[in-house]
Amino acid sequence: MVTDDAALMAEFGLADGGVVAVRDFADEEPRVAMTGDVTAESLATFVSANRLPSVVEFSDETAPTIFGGDIKSHFLVFSDSTSETNKAVLATFRKVSKGVAGKMICVFVDTNKGDNGRILEFFGIKKMPLGVDTA
Numbered sequence: 767m768v769t770d771d772a773a774l775m776a777e778f779g780l781a782d783g784g785v786v787a788v789r790d791f792a793d794e795e796p797r798v799a800m801t802g803d804v805t806a807e808s809l810a811t812f813v814s815a816n817r818l819p820s821v822v823e824f825s826d827e828t829a830p831t832i833f834g835g836d837i838k839s840h841f842l843v844f845s846d847s848t849s850e851t852n853k854a855v856l857a858t859f860r861k862v863s864k865g866v867a868g869k870m871i872c873v874f875v876d877t878n879k880g881d882n883g884r885i886l887e888f889f890g891i892k893k894m895p896l897g898v899d900t901a
Contacts, residue, residue, distance in 0.1 A: 785812065791819035793860070815868030821860050824875040824885060832871055839870040844891055847876045 769775065770782075778786045778797065785800035800812045814836060822828055824842075832840065841863070845855050856874060863872035875882055877893050886893065 785809065787812070787816035789816060789819075794819055811868050818871065820863040820867060821856065821872045821874050824873050824882060825879075826881060832873055835871070837869070837871050840873055841866065841870050842873045842875055842889075844875045844877050844886070844889075846878045846893075848878050 775782070775784065778784075778788075779799065780786055783804060785804055787798045787800070789796055789798065798816050800809070802808060818831065821843075822832055824832065843855065843859050845852050849855075859872060859874065866872065875885055877886060877891070
């Protein structure tokens with residue numbers, strides 16, 4: 767949205783010509799203000815970095831957005847969402863993802879979801895019970 771409404775700009779903490787991304791992603795800032803000069807290139811980078819959550823959960827619905835966009839570098843983490851360690855893994859992954867926003871898409875693949883079998887197979891990953899020695 768483009769506006770010259772002073773009250774709306776004040777609500778978002780923007781000066782004239784300012785840019786803010788308004789997002790609705792769980793556990794993430796709902797508003798991200800663009801810093802620096804606004805150019806066509808910097809605006810495209812800003813939008814690209816903020817159009818997805820910092821960590822995208824892989825699914826059949828998100829796959830086209832993940833792999834079909836302008837960003838061709840991906841960081842995938844495979845983890846079982848029912849695992850005791852999953853919450854800590856995702857918290858660390860979210861911290862890491864903020865440093866690569868706009869350069870790389872960070873993707874969480876839940877190995878506990880049967881629908882993700884194809885991507886596990888594609889990467890040659892086999893789901894094994896915890897504590898199994900694979901050597």
